[in-house]
Amino acid sequence: MKDLHExxxxxxxxxxxxxxxxxxxxxxxxxxxxxxxxxxxxGSADPTFHGDRDRWNPEELLVSALAQCHMxxxxxxAVRAGVVVTAYTDDAIGVMRQRGVGGAFEEVVxxxxxxxxxxxxxxAARAAHADASxxxxxxxxxxxPVRHEPEIMVAAGE
Numbered sequence: 148m149k150d151l152h153e154x155x156x157x158x159x160x161x162x163x164x165x166x167x168x169x170x171x172x173x174x175x176x177x178x179x180x181x182x183x184x185x186x187x188x189x190g191s192a193d194p195t196f197h198g199d200r201d202r203w204n205p206e207e208l209l210v211s212a213l214a215q216c217h218m219x220x221x222x223x224x225a226v227r228a229g230v231v232v233t234a235y236t237d238d239a240i241g242v243m244r245q246r247g248v249g250g251a252f253e254e255v256v257x258x259x260x261x262x263x264x265x266x267x268x269x270x271a272a273r274a275a276h277a278d279a280s281x282x283x284x285x286x287x288x289x290x291x292p293v294r295h296e297p298e299i300m301v302a303a304g305e
Contacts, residue, residue, distance in 0.1 A: 157181040162191075177202065206252075210241035212285050213255050213293055221259065221279035228271045228278075231264035233302050254292045262300045272299045 162175025176192035177199055192198030193206055214237045225232045241255040263272045276295045280286055286293045 155182065158190075172197065175199070206241060206243055209252070209289075210239050210255055213241075213283070213289070214239040214257055216283040216285040217257050217276075217279055217293075217295070218259065220282040221261075221275055224275040224278040224282065225272065228275050230268045230272045230275060232261055232272070233264055234260075234262035236260045252289070252291045254294060255289075256294045256296060258296045258298070260298045260300065262302050264302050266301045269299050269301065273297060 157180070159179045159181070160177075161179055162177040164173060164175055166173050168174050176197055178190045180188040180190050180203075189202040190208070191200075191202035191204055193204040194200040198204055218235055218237060222232060222235070237257055237259045239255060239257045241252055243250055243252045259276070261272055263269060276297050280293065280295060283293075
């Protein structure tokens, strides 16, 4: 297995309204995010910063990357622990504080709801979240806490 991985992303600004960046309100924040072989993802700024609320913003993409990475790492750790996961959802929340022109995330809280096949798997399913957190490349790359508030349920019929 190769140790070094590259992720190539193309960004194209599509928000020129005819006068470029001639003024703060003169241009749109719309953009396209591209990667080879994938459909373009429509992005923009957060609506607070004059973005298009119908498009993904970078802050949402960061929170979704953390939630997705944790889920994928968790599913792997579940297999290793002998836990059969039958459903997984998450309602993640990221908190960012603006400081003047800039700002930073203070934390992201992942709230995974995991359904397991059997009641005796609940403890191992809960423990697998810590292992998943340690394995998540994205969580290991940010400089703010990524907390977990998991809920473990047993599939109906158990």
